[in-house]
Amino acid sequence: MSRKSRKTVRGVKSIETKHHEQREEVLNGLRNLDRRSFLRLSAAAFGAAMGAGALRFPHTFQPVSIANAAGNGGGFRFAYISDSHLYERDLNDRFVTQLLRAVDDVQRLDPKPDFVIYGGDLAQLGQPKELELGAQILGELDMPVKMMVGEHDWYLDMGEKWRELFGDPTYSFDHKGVHFVTLNSVIEEDFWTERGMSPMERMKTVAGLDNGIQSRFEVGAEQREWLRRDLEAVDASTPVVVFSHSPLYHYYEPWNFWTKDAAEIQSMLHRFDSAVVIHGHTHQLLTHRIGNIHFHGMLSTAWPWPYAPEGLPELTVQMNRPDPFDPHDGLGAGSVRVNTDGYVDKLYDLWNRNPIEVSAGYVASNGSRNVPSRPSLTSY
Amino acid sequence: MEEAMREGPMREGEARRRHSRERDGASPEAAAGAGRSRTAPSTRALTRVAFTVTGLGLALTLGCSEPTSDSVASGGGDDIEVELCDGETSTRVPARAEYTREGGLAIASDLMAQWKRRNPDAEWVEAEREKHRIEPPADNTDLIGKTQGHTYSRITERHVKEWERELMQLVAEGSQIFHSPDALGSEIAVSCDMCHPDAANTHPETYPKFQTQIGRVALLRDMINWCIEHPVRGELLAADSAEMRALEAYITAQRKGETMQYGKH
Numbered sequence: 001m002s003r004k005s006r007k008t009v010r011g012v013k014s015i016e017t018k019h020h021e022q023r024e025e026v027l028n029g030l031r032n033l034d035r036r037s038f039l040r041l042s043a044a045a046f047g048a049a050m051g052a053g054a055l056r057f058p059h060t061f062q063p064v065s066i067a068n069a070a071g072n073g074g075g076f077r078f079a080y081i082s083d084s085h086l087y088e089r090d091l092n093d094r095f096v097t098q099l100l101r102a103v104d105d106v107q108r109l110d111p112k113p114d115f116v117i118y119g120g121d122l123a124q125l126g127q128p129k130e131l132e133l134g135a136q137i138l139g140e141l142d143m144p145v146k147m148m149v150g151e152h153d154w155y156l157d158m159g160e161k162w163r164e165l166f167g168d169p170t171y172s173f174d175h176k177g178v179h180f181v182t183l184n185s186v187i188e189e190d191f192w193t194e195r196g197m198s199p200m201e202r203m204k205t206v207a208g209l210d211n212g213i214q215s216r217f218e219v220g221a222e223q224r225e226w227l228r229r230d231l232e233a234v235d236a237s238t239p240v241v242v243f244s245h246s247p248l249y250h251y252y253e254p255w256n257f258w259t260k261d262a263a264e265i266q267s268m269l270h271r272f273d274s275a276v277v278i279h280g281h282t283h284q285l286l287t288h289r290i291g292n293i294h295f296h297g298m299l300s301t302a303w304p305w306p307y308a309p310e311g312l313p314e315l316t317v318q319m320n321r322p323d324p325f326d327p328h329d330g331l332g333a334g335s336v337r338v339n340t341d342g343y344v345d346k347l348y349d350l351w352n353r354n355p356i357e358v359s360a361g362y363v364a365s366n367g368s369r370n371v372p373s374r375p376s377l378t379s380y
Numbered sequence: 381m382e383e384a385m386r387e388g389p390m391r392e393g394e395a396r397r398r399h400s401r402e403r404d405g406a407s408p409e410a411a412a413g414a415g416r417s418r419t420a421p422s423t424r425a426l427t428r429v430a431f432t433v434t435g436l437g438l439a440l441t442l443g444c445s446e447p448t449s450d451s452v453a454s455g456g457g458d459d460i461e462v463e464l465c466d467g468e469t470s471t472r473v474p475a476r477a478e479y480t481r482e483g484g485l486a487i488a489s490d491l492m493a494q495w496k497r498r499n500p501d502a503e504w505v506e507a508e509r510e511k512h513r514i515e516p517p518a519d520n521t522d523l524i525g526k527t528q529g530h531t532y533s534r535i536t537e538r539h540v541k542e543w544e545r546e547l548m549q550l551v552a553e554g555s556q557i558f559h560s561p562d563a564l565g566s567e568i569a570v571s572c573d574m575c576h577p578d579a580a581n582t583h584p585e586t587y588p589k590f591q592t593q594i595g596r597v598a599l600l601r602d603m604i605n606w607c608i609e610h611p612v613r614g615e616l617l618a619a620d621s622a623e624m625r626a627l628e629a630y631i632t633a634q635r636k637g638e639t640m641q642y643g644k645h
Contacts, residue, residue, distance in 0.1 A: 091568060306580040380581055
């Protein structure tokens, strides 16, 4: 995509984008207040709104989360975009437009996040043109972008094109005292050779979430050994944040909402004072905790997945049932505030809805404090 | 007679064949509702026997000898040619050999193996079920031995299997369409399973209901068509089309055990 056409897309602001800008302006204003004046203002504004018979800023009042954000001095923030499932633009412009919207959202964050993690499944069928298109769009972000690989990026050419564009999918880095690790958690045992599948048949098999022929995701022995050595040098008091495409726990096996060797990864993280796993693949608001490890899902920009019929972690407060008549509902991007102790407040910036914050306090208290806003309509 | 034997499976197989050129014709198993045989005049003084695989018993009573590859290869004028109901597959056995059960089974296996080589996609229902989980239909084995008026003087195991086989064909066909952007005619390579893995969140048990967004009471098929028109960007299906029937069957099958709650939002 040329820069020129990119600008054309940006020039047109949808009603949602305008609403979003207005909302952000209000939120930024509120962040600069201390908690006491915020509550005063919030109460006054609410009273005034009730008096006037209408809220002045619809959809913007989330006193608890804002007060927390305002009260948090240290730490830093990074943004996330995930699961865009791009086809070539000529075939399907919808998923392209949706990724552009997420890039716009992140680009407009103020203050600017330190970096962006892309959560995997940039392409739908791992085709070079899909990946190149994705790389081009993400290249519009004027902040560092950390890439993670998903199964849709991998199984056409076993990651060849992805590695050419983005490098090694397994790596670590340190940022402001936090140790970050990115894993390729979508390794599958060979199910294709015996069946004589072509690369595209293999890709399409893995691309089907409910396709039972494929194997289950795992990080695998090679990366586990790499991780063990990587973490050896890290002091237990250093906060660790792990990025993985699939959840590093067992949620629902038939859809690979699951990583087979998750327990072995968890055991490597248990010695740290704080450990956080941020994952994609599930396309939904998802929260879990195992001991010292907090787990958070990421939203997709392509389509929302239903919650699985069983295995949903207890701490998860579901996002609202998406309205099929609103093509952007249940989608979005978001950001992550890393607190000084290494635990994170996870912001799900749902398009066309209130943002939802799942705070470190909520997870740490096993759901007794700072409960995120509950959905008005849950899944069937 | 062959037409009559195929009528059932072909009726339900209509949509699938339309989408899958390489698969065609009913399989011998599908046509095996009634085991039948016929004797046809031979052009070379051979006795031609057509039979279906589950009609093996009939083949045995007609008499077949041990069909080794040698005997087939060296088949002289007194061989029996055993023909499958497809009219294309056949095997030869010596006419004067002893008739045994093993011999009959060997003939059946040979014919079936030949037929499978010619129809590599014959077990598409099993293949589809391996790929995509399909809830099995209700178990009716407790009805075996019971009667039901004029339709069944006595319900047999074969009846029960036939019900399930025919039903699974329709449901598996629905699963294929559900998972295929091409079968759905999507212009943007989108299929139903991309939002509804295992048909999750389709809640067929809640229809009919008033669907505010389209301003009228919707049946499940109306919502299927809405999805085909909008997120899938395909061509609308006729309400009674083979594809719509198959999709409804698959979606409903996946919610087996759910309480019917028509009108639930």
